[in-house]
Every structure is written in C-alpha cells, then in structure tokens.
Amino acid sequence: MRYGPLVARLALDGSDGWNVHFRAVERKARGIDTLILTVGDSDFDSPPEAVAACKAALDAGETRYTPILGDPRLRAAVAERHARQTGRETSADQVVIAAGAQNALFSVVISLLGPGEEAIVPEPMYLTYPGTVATAGGVMVVVPSPAERAFHVDPADIEKAVTPNSRLLLIASPNNPTGAVLGRAEWQAIGEIARAHDLWLVSDEVYADLAYGDSPAYPAALPELAERTVVVSSLSKSHAMTGWRAGWSVSPNPELPRHLFRLAIANTYGSPQFVQDAALAALKAAPAALPALREAYARRRLEVAAAVNAIPGLSCRKPEGGMFVLVDVRQSGLGALEFANRLLDETGLALLPADGFGASATGHLRLNLGTPDAVLKDAMKRLAGFAATL
C-alpha cells in the first residue's frame, strides 16, 4: 500500500539516541539493575490540588464534550499568568488549551508554516522540532549554539540564516537540552531581526519557570516581539504533570486562535474537563513552578555539575535553567552514543546521547535532574567508575 508524502518526511527525522533509552527500559523490565536518567520526567508527584480537582470533576460527571479551545476559566488563568510574566494586557481569547505543549507547538507551527517555507531554529533543539516542521512540509534551517558560547545562539547567526522564504523562529529558553536562558539583550537583537524580516517567533517556554538566575526575560514582553510572538507552554515540567497532556498557546491577538479552532476540530476536539480542572487547580496552588521541585532541581544541578567536574576526563557546565545537565564526554575518546551504550551495559546507568539534539551537543550526554537524590548519587558513582576504566 502507498503512504502519503508526510510519512517519508517524518522518516528522515533521526532519533537513534532514543535506542539507549529503549534498551534501558527493556533491561529494567527484565529485572536487571538499571538507572534511567534519559527522559525528562520527574521524581516529584503532580500537585495534590491537581489530583483532587481531577477527582472532583469525575465525581461531578464532567466527562462530556468540552469547548474546543478550552475551558474559559482555564484560558483566563493562563492569560493572567501571561500578563504577569510580560506586563501586557492579555485576554482569554488569545489562549488555546492543547493536549500538552507539544500539541500546542504542532498546531501553531503547521498553521504558520507552509511547504518549502523556512523555520529558523537554534540547535541544540528538542527532538520533536524536526518532525513538527516536517509535518508542515517546512524546511528547518539550523543555527548553532556552541558549547564555547555557553550554548547561547549568536543573533548574528540568525540574521545570516534569513532568506525570503523564512517565516518563523522557533526558540526554547531555557533550552532543552542545554538549559541556556536567553537574556533581554539577546531577545532584543532577535526581535529586531524578526521585525525587519516579518518573522513569527514561536517561543517554547515549558522550562520558563525553571530558570535559576534572575527572573527570565519573556520575549512577548518586548515591544519588538509582542506582536509576533506565540508562546507555547504547559505544566508538564514546572508542575510535574507530564502525563496529563495539559498545555496551551498564547497568541498576540485572537486571530491565530480562530484558525487553531478549525484545526483543533479536526485534530484533538477539546481536552477532558477533568484534566483542565486539574490544570486550573495546579496554576492556582502554584502560579509559577512548584517551589519544592524548583529548589530541588536548582540544588541538584550544582551537585551534579560538581560531581561530574570531579571526574577526570569528563566535564559539564552549570545549566542556567531547565531540568537537565549535559555531560561533556569529548575528552573521553568515545563518541556520545558509544559512551552511553557502554555505560549502560557496564554499569546499568542510562544517559541520553545528545548528538541528536544538534551538532553543538555532539559528544554530550543528557542527564535528567528529576531523579531522587539517592539515585543521582548512585549515578555519579557509576559514571565515575566507568570513566576510570577508559
């Protein structure tokens, strides 16, 4: 049977790094001692307020169709949050509730980008971006965020990448996997480029509540970017709610949401009320990140960075945000994939080879901070032990 051209476009999207993860999951299922620090899930539980709200909605029989763009109360709560972050008046009709930030990103990108049109994306980038751009039929143009620049993109490189086919910039800050948090001056420079070439900015802010320095710069707060920024976010990372599939987009005005309405009718057809009630309760209980989770990640990143830097031949930077540490194994003589495979086989520790996130992450392994302290300590021991054998 013949498949459509989308299938071929998506098949180009390499994700070999995940094989280490899948092997680790299989190993563990077979009862073999394995520490899985690959995926970005959390050892913290979802807020009890969210669970209670979900159960209350179920008890109230809230199991029927919901408004396609989301519950008006949740849309209003997300709008308030956006207004607080950006200092800009935001109305609920700029907000579209989605089945997770990824679903929001998917819907926004395929609405803004057409076949052959270009999305400029700094790498390292989250592994779903290529598939998302491929679904739109768009062309991904990558610009580097080198380790030597602390994984920060140079706005001049973005400018150089612009062509008459450029339509949007897709940028995550804090970045996954590097944790890099762009500052106000960087966003201003990017904003000038976006304005000069009439580009959208799709701002992936799922880690925005997990920036560990001063309050992060929200691009939608800047006059250069306010009119052209679509924010996608969720509670997955900041509130330990990955499996709820509760995310959203915030558009500069209600026009894109009207288009997203038509797409949502064909794609997801609304989100469960009991999930939206849980999201609303989580936002009310903890308007920014869960404080305990945020504190733990902030502390763990320092402890892990110190432990890694004490291992001869390995090194890492202290991440500015997010929930990952990138371990630099370039001095070990092994590539990241080989390092990860041997580390798993010889010690049972699974880290994610980060090469797939982009050329600037080559030779790095991603480590998840959403891991209990005792397991992190054990992981550092295994990593040190393995490195000593090289």
Place this chain on the structure above:
Amino acid sequence: MRYGPLVARLALDGSDGWNVHFRAVERKARGIDTLILTVGDSDFDSPPEAVAACKAALDAGETRYTPILGDPRLRAAVAERHARQTGRETSADQVVIAAGAQNALFSVVISLLGPGEEAIVPEPMYLTYPGTVATAGGVMVVVPSPAERAFHVDPADIEKAVTPNSRLLLIASPNNPTGAVLGRAEWQAIGEIARAHDLWLVSDEVYADLAYGDSPAYPAALPELAERTVVVSSLSKSHAMTGWRAGWSVSPNPELPRHLFRLAIANTYGSPQFVQDAALAALKAAPAALPALREAYARRRLEVAAAVNAIPGLSCRKPEGGMFVLVDVRQSGLGALEFANRLLDETGLALLPADGFGASATGHLRLNLGTPDAVLKDAMKRLAGFAATL
C-alpha cells in the same frame, strides 16, 4: 502577520449550521428555557468502572509520560475486540491509541493522503472530514447517499468517482448523521473497487456498537478489504465517554503504526495513563456498547420517528444505527437553517441543520437521541407546535 496555507484551506470548511448550536448554548447560559438536541453527547454517564479505574490510577500516581502508541494492555484489549468483530487475528502492534477517534482519523488521513491526492467520501458525512482532508492538502471527492436510497451510497457512484489521483475511501457506518448501516454486499462491492484501484479504506466505526439490526458488517472482516482497511473508533458514543478523548486506530499490519509513532511524537505525545486505564476498564466491563444506553437509543429512535411522522408536513426515517434522527422538513416550505433558527427562537428547541453534512441531507435537521426521555417528549411537543404555525 502571514499565516501558512493550511489556515486558508481550513477556512473554506463551512460550518454555518453550528451557529444554531452556539446561539442555543448562549441562550441557555442567559437563563432562557432552551432544549439543546444538537450535539452528539449522551444523557448517560460514563461507566462507573471507568471512573473508578481513572481515580485508582490517579491514587497510584500514574501521572507521568506514557508509551507514545498507547499502553500495551489497552492496545491488546482493542486488538481482541477487533479480532472478535472481524474474525481475523489481530495483534496489539496494529493498534494505536489516540486522543479520541477524531485524533486517530486525523493522524491516519494525513499519513495516507498527500497534497492534491483524492479522498472519496460519501455524503452526508461528519463535519470534521473536510477539515481533516484539508489538513493533508488532499481533495475531497463526494458521492451522494440520497434520502431516496435510505441514505445508502451506491457503490457504482464510488466507482465513477475514482481517478488516478484517488488514494482512499473514507466511510462511516453507521453514518453520522443518517444512521445508515452498510451491509455485507455493499462492502463487498466497495471492496472490489478498492482492490481494483489500490485504495485504502478508512472506516469510521465510532457508531458500530450502535447498529440496531443484525450484527453489522465489519469491512475489515472481508477478504477484499482486510489488507487495506484502517479502522478508527472510540468509546465516546458507545460508552458515553465523549469527553475522555480515548480512541484508537487499527491498521492491517504494524507498518502504519510505525509511521503514526513519528507523527504522535510531534502531535500528542501519548495519552494520560489514567484515561487509558479508564478505557480499559470500560472495554472490560462492557465489551460492546453499554447495554442500557444501546437499548434506550434503539427505543427512542422508534418513538421519535413515530412522533415526527405524526406531525403534518414533517417526516423521518427510522435510523438503522447511530444516535441521531434526521427530521425531514422539506415539505415545510422552510430551508433547514431557517427552520432551525425559527424553531429555536419561537420554542427554545435547538436541532442542528444538517445541510452542512452534505447535499443529500439538505432540508433535514439532526436530533440527538442521547437526550432524557422527558426532554425528548417535550421536544416533540415543541416541534409539533411550531410546525402547526407554518
């Protein structure tokens, strides 16, 4: 700002009929007496077993990421159901769990159909189909299912519609809105066409448990169609679980699921475990439809049909399946939209003008059988009263 070409394609998708529904919802919210029989929701509650399983999963902390294609136990349960219906061996890796049947349909259609390629669809058809085909960039080619043929499509009309660009047939049986249930001989004729021209059949079976005659003919059971049929279905209609967004596709082999995996990573990224646990419990508790719901709908369709046919100037057919009755207002002298608007304004009863479902439904109004008996009786009185004023 410029939008991508998808936005323009989706905007062509007319859905004026829904304005009657939205007006009715507003009216009711303002406290005005209104009976809303437009949407396909149910007066039955979701199975208590599903609610209990959902809460148990929440209590167990099942709130983290889940396998992208679905929980293996739920995939296996859907595979068993498919095997029972079709008499064909079915493995769990043919099954992909989705955020509702609509999400399954969306993912399947954009994977099978490319820009400019044609989907042949009998009308009347469900209102999301045009947007789904438009997302793929495909061309929808409609064939009629005239009221005079009891809303059954003539396979000869499908054959005539085939061109070298045809890629798939998209057919719902029982149909929404007509309730028409295709028989084995009709599927065989369709199967011969599909085989002769190497077409996929995308079979929308969300109402399959609500066929009121003999057991329905499942196209995937037929040798002509087994190798080329992708079934999409859910628990929304048969188990009163519309708001859970729990659906699936069943492919003829594990190849399409491998492609759907890449798409799901970019789009929905898995379904909540607590929703999947609820779906599994619902399937176990009631492998086919909820018996009480099915019996009530079967009875109500006869009562409503009798009541409508007793109103001078109105008529309707006894639906063969599904949860709707189509009221024929063509003898009233009013178009369906005008009839529906005046009916709402003068009596508070909201029915859905069915013209948007396709030319063969012109002059009909769709009435939802998932409505308490007392409300149905009241609705019939209002309808009769209004018709008497014409």
